[in-house]
Structures are given as C-alpha cells and as structure tokens.
Amino acid sequence: MKRFTNVKSGGVILTLLLLALVSGSVWGQVGTLPIKQSGGKSELPKGFSYEGLGSDYSAEPKLKFDDTGDYLVLHFDNTPQNLSYTIKWNGSGTFGVFIVEESADGTNYNELVNYTNSNNPGANKSKDEKLTLSSDTRYVRWIYNSKKTGNVGIGNIIVTEALQDDKVNIPILIPEDGTTFVDKLTVTVSCSTEGATIYYTKDGAEPTTGSDKFPTEGVTLTETTTLKAIAVKDGLDNSEVVTATYTKLEPYASLKALKESGIATEEGKPCVVELKDAVVTYADSRKAYIQDETAGLYVFGSNKLKAGTKLNGVVAAQLVLWNGLYELKVDGGEFDNVAVTNDVEIPVQEVTVAELNQNFAQYESMRVKVVDATVTSSFNDKNGEIEQNGEKIALRAADENITADVQATVDVTGYPGLYNSTKQLNVILQEDIAVKTAGKTQATLTFDSDTYSVNVGESLTVKATTNSSASVIYSSSDKTIATVDENTGEVQAGNKVGTVTITATVTENDEYTGATATCTVNVVDPSALPEAKALVAEKDGVYYAMLNTTDKSKLNASVATVLNGKVITDRSDLCGWYVDEENGTIQSISNNQYVxxxxxxxxxxxxxxxFKWDCRGGMWQCEVSGSERAIGYNSSTDKFGTYLVSDDTYPKAVVMPITEGYHRNVTSGDYGTICLPYAVAAEDMAGAEFFCIAGKVMKDGEPQSIVLEQVTTLEAGVPYIFSATSDKLIAAYSGKAVAVAEEANGLIGSFEGQDVAEGMYLISAQNKVQLCGKGCKISGNRAYIDMNEVPEYSGEVGVNQRLISFEDATGISETMVEGGLADVYTLSGVEVRHQVDESEATQGLPQGIYIVNGKKVVVK
Known part of the structure; x- marks a missing residue:
C-alpha cells in the first residue's frame, strides 16, 4: 500500500491511501507514452489507477468524480510533451474544487489547473484542455479536492511523448495493448519521427532491421498475438521497443459456462458467448431475459430484443456481477448478427419455493412458476413475500402498481435473482400473479411519531392511523408510569418518571389483516431536567436546526424559525437536546441518545x-485523524456532519434556547385570523400587526364593515385578526395553555379547525369580510365571525384602529377555506415542509408515505 501526500497551496494537506489493486489497474504498472484514454473505468489503459470513482457516464467524458477525495492517477516512464483532456461539470448550482496536477515522484505534486466556482466550465458544460507538462513529470493526477454540489466528468485523455533530437520516438500501436477481439483485428502503427521505418515481430522476438517492415495497411490478427515494434531512422538512435498483446476471445459454449467462468466484475468484463437456441422470455428497450437449455441470463442495456424469439449466434458484450446478479451488459448492437427465429413458445419451468432456495444459482434469471403459494406479505415499496409448504421467498415487483393481497393463494411467474444476499423472485407484470383464492388487504398502522414526551401528572394523546376498518386499541407496557385509554389513545402520566411503550393494535377481520405498531412515551419531571436547547446553523440568512434522526451517517436538518435568538417550535421532541458544555455531551430529549x-x-x-465534544469558540469540536472538526451544516445534502474547523463552506452549529411557539407562512399585506392556546408577549411576536374586533358599522340595517383595534399582546385562547407585515408570522408562547378557544366580540376561535355554518363570515386575503355559503371551514388556530355577536360601532375610527369592508357579494355559494396550510412529515417524524398550501403539500416530493395534517398521504 502506497501513501501519497499532496501539499497544496494554502497549507492544506490531503493524505490518500492508494490501494494496491484498484478496479482492474495495478499499482506498479507503468504506461509508456504516448497514451490515449477514452471510455470508462474498465477500459483504462496501462498506467492508470483510481480510487472512489462513481459509475461511468454513458457518454464522454465517462469517468465520474462524485465525492470529495475521488482521484485518478496516470503513471508513465518516458518524457512527456502535452496533456489534453475533456472536463465536464455535471449538475447545477455552486461547485467545489477540482485539481489537475503533475509530479516527478508520485509524492510531491504541483498544480496545473485548479477549477473553482469562478473558472469551472459551467453547469452541465464541457471544456477541452491542453497543457504542457514538465520534462521530469512521470505522474498526472485528477482529484476532486472538495465537493460542494455536482459531479465532474473526465475523459479523452491524451499524453504525448516529447520529441527527441538524437533518438527516434517510440512507435504507437493502434489499438492499444490489452485490446481483445472476437473474430479478427487489424493493428496499425504510427511514429512522430518523420521518415522513420518501423519493423515488427509476432513471435515474441525482439525486432531488428532484419525483421519484417510494418505494412502501411496494418497487420491483421486472427489469434492471440504479442506484437513488438521498433522505429529506425538513419542518423538517429533506434527507438525503444513497444510491446502490445492482443487477445482473441473464444466464445463460451453456453450461458451456464459463461456465468461459471469467474470473469464477471462489478464494472464488467469483455466476453463472448455462443447462443444456441436461446429464447428471449421477456424484453423491453432497457432490459431482457434470455435462457438456453443450461441457464438463464439477465440482459441490461439498450437492445432490440423481442420476447418469443429464438437466438443462434455469437454475441460479444460485458459480463457484470451486480449485487450478486449476473448481467450481460449491452448498449445496442450486440445481437445484430445473430440468427433470429420468431414466434417461438416462451418456456416456463414449474418449481417449488424449496427448490428455488436450495438450487438458486441453477434457476437464476430463468422463467419459473411457483403454484399454490400463499402471500405472506403484500407489496410495500415493490417488496412482498410468498410461502409454500413452510418455505418462503421474497417477491420483487417491477412496477409499484403490481399488487397481491395477504393470505391470497396465487401462482407466481417470475425470474429468480439475487440482490446482495437476498433471494427474490422478480415479477414483471401484474398478470404474472394469478389469484386462485382471494386474500385480505394488508393492514397498515402507524403512529404520528416514534417518540413522545409528557410531564409527570399530565396527559397527552397519541394517535395511530390505519387503513383497516377495525378499531385501533391502545395499551401501555407499564401502568405504574403511564396509562392509556384503549379507545382514544389519551396517555395519563403518573407521578414517577420513566419510559413506557404504547402499543396500538387492529385485529384481523374479513377484509384486513391484523397489525400492531408501537411508540415510546417518556414521562419526565420538568423540574429535574435541564432546559432543552437547539443546535442551529445559519446559511444565507436561513436557519437550520439539527434533528434527532439520522440518514446516510449524518443527522437530518430542518428549517428553523428564530426570533430574538430563540428557536420557535412546537416540535422540541425532534430538535431538542440536553446540552452539557462542561462535560461536552449533546443528548436527545426524546430518545436519550448522544450525538x-x-x-x-x-x-x-x-x-x-x-461522546465527549470539545466546546470551544462556540463550536462543538473533536479531533479526527489529526484534524480538528466541528459539527456543521452541509447545504448540498441538507444534513449535519463534522467538517474542518477552518472550512467556512459548512456553517458550524451553535446552541440556541428553544421556546414553544407558532409560525405561519403568510403574504405581506394580507389579513388573516389567529387563535393560540398560549399567551404571547409584545416582544415575542413578529411578522404581523394584531387586532381585536371593536364593532361593526351598519347602514340601512345591514353590516357594511368592521372596525379593528390594534393590540400589543395576545391572550391565551382569544381569537384575533392580523395584518401580515412580512412573509412569516412568528409568535413565542408564554405561560400555560388553555384547553378551549374563546369568543371575542363575535370572533370565534378554533384550535383544531372546524366546519363553519352558512351565514357566518371569514376574512379574505383581499382584506374583506366574506359571507359563507355551504361548505365553509377553517383550519387550526384560526377564527370566523358571527356577525350577530359583533356589537355595533358608532364612533370615529381612531389612530390605532382600522376599517375592513365587506365583500360586495351578498353570499358565496362555493366552498371557502380560511387557511388550508399544512406541515408535512415523514413516517419517522422528520418535518420536510412547513406551513405549505395543503393542496400542494406533497408536490415534488420523492416517492414514499408522508403525514399531512395528521393524515397519511402516499406519493407515487
């Protein structure tokens, strides 16, 4: 194992451990100039090594650098002249730092080009570069030194040899050393020394001027051959000998022989197989299944195959072993020269689940049928399961619309395949599942949150949602700590602290299976607990709070509302931490785990x-591999991780107090209503001016407008009208909550939201009062107006008062909704959107299940 240390400008030191064997290229192999590269990782010429590159792009430049530290090294043994290559930034937004550098010894590198935000080619654009290398350079390295967003493509690399005055330059054999071929291959040669004559051998002997001259039309090979060539010119020393071996690929006699050859790699290995009566059992434009008498094989890539055809002939492609599954990787024309017989019967072999489990390799990618199996798990995210005589196997659906009810008896036709170590039967079409006896719908049961917290002696209600027609029944694991109402889910904490598990159950009935779900309730004594704090980072004027959930070895983040240096939230269970600066610990208030x-x-x-952190300079630091790192926010991943203290790219997390409160996205200048269960002090509100109703103005016995009087504080449970002054209304709570919303001069509040009777009034965004028709409703923490309860106002409108007029229409027949905003959570309780229009709440989100206003919504 070699260790290369790269000393860069600015004193940043990056240490790379370079593996002795790297994806098909061996450290210690040295290339001879000139060298030309095109294609992906599996096609790199001798002299190239790499670490961490992603899957190849489909078009040049194909080499993908997709993470910090990804690099490519070229090592050669003769004097270079020029370096050329193509670079492409794939993505949008800001990028990091990508460096191209040269070295004489492979240890100390000097920069050739440093691509940063200011000089990169631009989003999704390519750039051709040509550079002059130092005469003592023997290494060139491309490295993604610091990624922010976007990936980098590199390709079309050419390094030319320096022209020599006293010696003929080395000849170039085309194609390069290591090329494989199927039938025959023509090799040509060139030399940059004008007037040179090239001699060659095919028998392994060293070429001399007595050897055959290299023909201008090239040398045609029909078997594996090693060519050696030398360039000669009067008055100059002879060139060095160039050697290249060209291997003829002999076809494997069957699909089984190909799969058992042992040549498959994750990147793909060139192969040739002779198809003998191989039947295409399924095909679309990007994948297919073929099988002969010996085995089946999955075909991946662009193809023109057609199900129900028989193939005979030789095919050259790439053999891939991807997550345990053998694949024949193609890109369009591999089957063009095989003989095709149309309209043949598609074979299917009946097998038992036991036979599949015991002889899985034998049946892999063959079309098989399992009969009289019982569905033990319906499809969830395309994954299901069947059982037959006590033996089980996973099902994998090609399409999310494929369904199978639990307990149904079915015949399943599919293709066995491995995903990592999981054996599964791949189902392509809904018709491949023949239902013989109907089953039941799989019941789902999910709590709104995994963890709750309640003070001793107090209560809260936990709720589990289900698709079943059966009632949800709740139970507590320890009634001495907390009890739960079996029908409502109301949890009553006792007088001692502790943790209980609340179990929700729906019983099986004629339509649905049974299901259970659990959540944890922590009963705490607030007087014995430290104050919960938030860890917050600020990026471009937006605050992000660190959550107590993880994803991809990072902690999730959520946009935070900050007022007067405090985080305003009603979800401290997600972002609350017990922070001990003296002992250096950060502990979740919900699950007691440490960061x-x-x-x-x-x-x-x-x-x-x-875990002990070092809290210094307002940052939470630890030492990693000799470098000081601190907890910070990464905007490209929207997660918290640990980053170099000196790197300002990732804003570092700071501690902020948490205050329970309320916030709502609004439009400046618009009116709305609000009703909160807590009081709000004057200094703890922002984004709006607040008013109570002073009275109504009458004309000819009809109300014409209402008079509003400004207030500076909000009372708990009292409804108000507000006028937005920014895009977000923020209120921090004070005191204790009240249980019931009140009425104030005809303004009737609601904490939960409710239907509003015909004849009542709502405040419109156009700053008018509108009469409700049928179907009116308001969302939570809002209010409506009962005009009969509003007192008549006869005075002049004062300085701290406003007049809001009625809508000209006497009534509105369609449904009206005041509010309609929603928070969106994942099933694990992570808030992904806050106070968005409920009708558009899940637009643009990835596939999955979300909780919107307490209801489960599936995004497909």
Whole structure:
C-alpha cells in the first residue's frame, strides 16, 4: 500500500491511501507514452489507477468524480510533451474544487489547473484542455479536492511523448495493448519521427532491421498475438521497443459456462458467448431475459430484443456481477448478427419455493412458476413475500402498481435473482400473479411519531392511523408510569418518571389483516431536567436546526424559525437536546441518545454511550485523524456532519434556547385570523400587526364593515385578526395553555379547525369580510365571525384602529377555506415542509408515505 501526500497551496494537506489493486489497474504498472484514454473505468489503459470513482457516464467524458477525495492517477516512464483532456461539470448550482496536477515522484505534486466556482466550465458544460507538462513529470493526477454540489466528468485523455533530437520516438500501436477481439483485428502503427521505418515481430522476438517492415495497411490478427515494434531512422538512435498483446476471445459454449467462468466484475468484463437456441422470455428497450437449455441470463442495456424469439449466434458484450446478479451488459448492437427465429413458445419451468432456495444459482434469471403459494406479505415499496409448504421467498415487483393481497393463494411467474444476499423472485407484470383464492388487504398502522414526551401528572394523546376498518386499541407496557385509554389513545402520566411503550393494535377481520405498531412515551419531571436547547446553523440568512434522526451517517436538518435568538417550535421532541458544555455531551430529549462522531471523516451519528465534544469558540469540536472538526451544516445534502474547523463552506452549529411557539407562512399585506392556546408577549411576536374586533358599522340595517383595534399582546385562547407585515408570522408562547378557544366580540376561535355554518363570515386575503355559503371551514388556530355577536360601532375610527369592508357579494355559494396550510412529515417524524398550501403539500416530493395534517398521504 502506497501513501501519497499532496501539499497544496494554502497549507492544506490531503493524505490518500492508494490501494494496491484498484478496479482492474495495478499499482506498479507503468504506461509508456504516448497514451490515449477514452471510455470508462474498465477500459483504462496501462498506467492508470483510481480510487472512489462513481459509475461511468454513458457518454464522454465517462469517468465520474462524485465525492470529495475521488482521484485518478496516470503513471508513465518516458518524457512527456502535452496533456489534453475533456472536463465536464455535471449538475447545477455552486461547485467545489477540482485539481489537475503533475509530479516527478508520485509524492510531491504541483498544480496545473485548479477549477473553482469562478473558472469551472459551467453547469452541465464541457471544456477541452491542453497543457504542457514538465520534462521530469512521470505522474498526472485528477482529484476532486472538495465537493460542494455536482459531479465532474473526465475523459479523452491524451499524453504525448516529447520529441527527441538524437533518438527516434517510440512507435504507437493502434489499438492499444490489452485490446481483445472476437473474430479478427487489424493493428496499425504510427511514429512522430518523420521518415522513420518501423519493423515488427509476432513471435515474441525482439525486432531488428532484419525483421519484417510494418505494412502501411496494418497487420491483421486472427489469434492471440504479442506484437513488438521498433522505429529506425538513419542518423538517429533506434527507438525503444513497444510491446502490445492482443487477445482473441473464444466464445463460451453456453450461458451456464459463461456465468461459471469467474470473469464477471462489478464494472464488467469483455466476453463472448455462443447462443444456441436461446429464447428471449421477456424484453423491453432497457432490459431482457434470455435462457438456453443450461441457464438463464439477465440482459441490461439498450437492445432490440423481442420476447418469443429464438437466438443462434455469437454475441460479444460485458459480463457484470451486480449485487450478486449476473448481467450481460449491452448498449445496442450486440445481437445484430445473430440468427433470429420468431414466434417461438416462451418456456416456463414449474418449481417449488424449496427448490428455488436450495438450487438458486441453477434457476437464476430463468422463467419459473411457483403454484399454490400463499402471500405472506403484500407489496410495500415493490417488496412482498410468498410461502409454500413452510418455505418462503421474497417477491420483487417491477412496477409499484403490481399488487397481491395477504393470505391470497396465487401462482407466481417470475425470474429468480439475487440482490446482495437476498433471494427474490422478480415479477414483471401484474398478470404474472394469478389469484386462485382471494386474500385480505394488508393492514397498515402507524403512529404520528416514534417518540413522545409528557410531564409527570399530565396527559397527552397519541394517535395511530390505519387503513383497516377495525378499531385501533391502545395499551401501555407499564401502568405504574403511564396509562392509556384503549379507545382514544389519551396517555395519563403518573407521578414517577420513566419510559413506557404504547402499543396500538387492529385485529384481523374479513377484509384486513391484523397489525400492531408501537411508540415510546417518556414521562419526565420538568423540574429535574435541564432546559432543552437547539443546535442551529445559519446559511444565507436561513436557519437550520439539527434533528434527532439520522440518514446516510449524518443527522437530518430542518428549517428553523428564530426570533430574538430563540428557536420557535412546537416540535422540541425532534430538535431538542440536553446540552452539557462542561462535560461536552449533546443528548436527545426524546430518545436519550448522544450525538457522536461516526466512522467516516464527516459522519455524525446517535449512540447510547456518551461522546465527549470539545466546546470551544462556540463550536462543538473533536479531533479526527489529526484534524480538528466541528459539527456543521452541509447545504448540498441538507444534513449535519463534522467538517474542518477552518472550512467556512459548512456553517458550524451553535446552541440556541428553544421556546414553544407558532409560525405561519403568510403574504405581506394580507389579513388573516389567529387563535393560540398560549399567551404571547409584545416582544415575542413578529411578522404581523394584531387586532381585536371593536364593532361593526351598519347602514340601512345591514353590516357594511368592521372596525379593528390594534393590540400589543395576545391572550391565551382569544381569537384575533392580523395584518401580515412580512412573509412569516412568528409568535413565542408564554405561560400555560388553555384547553378551549374563546369568543371575542363575535370572533370565534378554533384550535383544531372546524366546519363553519352558512351565514357566518371569514376574512379574505383581499382584506374583506366574506359571507359563507355551504361548505365553509377553517383550519387550526384560526377564527370566523358571527356577525350577530359583533356589537355595533358608532364612533370615529381612531389612530390605532382600522376599517375592513365587506365583500360586495351578498353570499358565496362555493366552498371557502380560511387557511388550508399544512406541515408535512415523514413516517419517522422528520418535518420536510412547513406551513405549505395543503393542496400542494406533497408536490415534488420523492416517492414514499408522508403525514399531512395528521393524515397519511402516499406519493407515487
């Protein structure tokens, strides 16, 4: 294992451990100039090595740099002249730092080009570069030194040899050393020394001027051959000998022989197979299944195959082993020269689940049928399960619309395949599942949150939602700590602290299976607990709070509302931490786990054991591999990790107090209503001016407008009208909550939201009062007006008062909604959107299940 240390400008030191064997290229292999590269990782010429590159792009430049530290190294043994390559930034937004550099010894590198935000080619644009290399250079390195967003493509690399005055330059054999071929291959040669004559051998002997001259039309090979060539010119020393071996690929006699050859790699290995009566059992434009008498094989890539055809002939492609599954990787024309017989019967072999489990390799990618199986798990995210005589196997649906009810008896036709170590039967079409006996719908049951917290002696209601027609029944694991009403889910905490598990159950009935779900309730004594704090980072004027949930070895983040240096939230269970600066610990208030550095440089995780941080300079730091790192926010991943203290790219997390409160996205200048269960002090509100109703103005016995009087504080449970002065209304709570919303001069509040009777009034965004027709309703923490209860106002409108007029229409027949905003959460309780239009709440979100206003919504 070699260690290369790259010393860069600005004193940043990056240490790379370069593996002795790297994806098909061997450290210690040296290339000879000139060198030309095109294609992906599996096609790199001798002299190239790499670490961490992603899957190849489909078009040049194909080499993908997709993470910090990804690099490509070229090592050669003769004097270079020029370096050329193509670079492309794939993505949008800001990028990081990508460097191209040269070295004489492979240890100390000097920069050739440093691509940063200011001089990169631009989003999704390519740039051709040509550089002059130093005469003593023997290494060139491309490295993604610091990624922000976007990936980098590199390709079309050419390094030319320096022209020599006293010696003929080395000849170039085309194609390069290591090329494989199927039938025959023509090799040509060139030399940059004008007038040179090239001699060659095919028998392994060293070429001399007595050897055959290289023909201008090239040398045609029909078998594996090693060519050696030398360039000669009068008055100059002979060139060095160039050697290249060209391997003829002999076709494997069957699909089974190909799969058992052992040549498959994750990147793909060139192969040739002779198809003998191979039947295409399924095909679309991007994938297919073929099988002969010996085995089946999955075909991946662009193809023109057609199900129900028989193939005979030789095919050259790439054999891939991807997550345990053998694949024949193609890109369009591999089957063009095989003989095709149309309209043949598509074979299917009946097997048992036991036979599949015991002889899985034998049946992999063959079309098989399992009969009289019982569905034990319906499809969830395209994954299901069947059982037959006590043996089970996973099902994998090609389409999310494929369904199978639990307990149904079915015949399943599919293609066995491995995903990592999981054996599964791949189902392509709904018709491949023949239902013989109907089953039941799989019941779903999910709590709104995994963890809740309640003070001793107090109560809260937990709720589990289900698709079943059966009632949800709740139970507590320890009634001495907390009891739960079996029908409503109301949890009553006792007088001692502790943790209980609340179990929700729906029983099986004629339509649905049974299901259970659990959540944890922590009963705490607030007087014995430290104050919960938030860890917050600010990026471009937006605050992000660190959550107590993890994803991809990082902690999730959520946009935070900050007022007067305090985080305003009603979800401290998600973003609340017990912060002990003296002992250096950060502990979740919900699950009692500690924030800790993970195994990777930037990883952040939760663990049950305490982890000591060093709180210095307002940052939470730890030492990793000799470098000081601190908890910070990464805007490209929207997560918290650990980053170099000196790197300002990632704003560092600071501690802020948490105050329970309320916030709503609004439009400046618009009116609305609000009713909160807590009082709000004058200094703890922002984004709006607040008013109570002073009275109504009458004309000819009809109300014409209402008079509003400004207030500076909000009372708990009292409804108000507000006029927005920014895009967000913020209120921090004070005191204790009230249970019931009140009425004030005809303004009737609601904490939960409700239907509003015909004849009542709502405040419109156009700053008018509108009469409700049928179907009116308001969302939570809002209010409506009962004009009969509003007192008549006869005085002049004062300085601190406003007049809001009625809508000209006497009534509105269609449904009206005051509010209609919603928060969106994942099933694990992570808030992904806050106070968005409920009708558009899930637009643009990835596939999955979300909670919108307490209801489960599926995004497909």
């Amino acid at each position: 800790a550095h993970g195994s990777g440089n930037t990883d952040l995780e939760l663990q049950s054991n305490s």
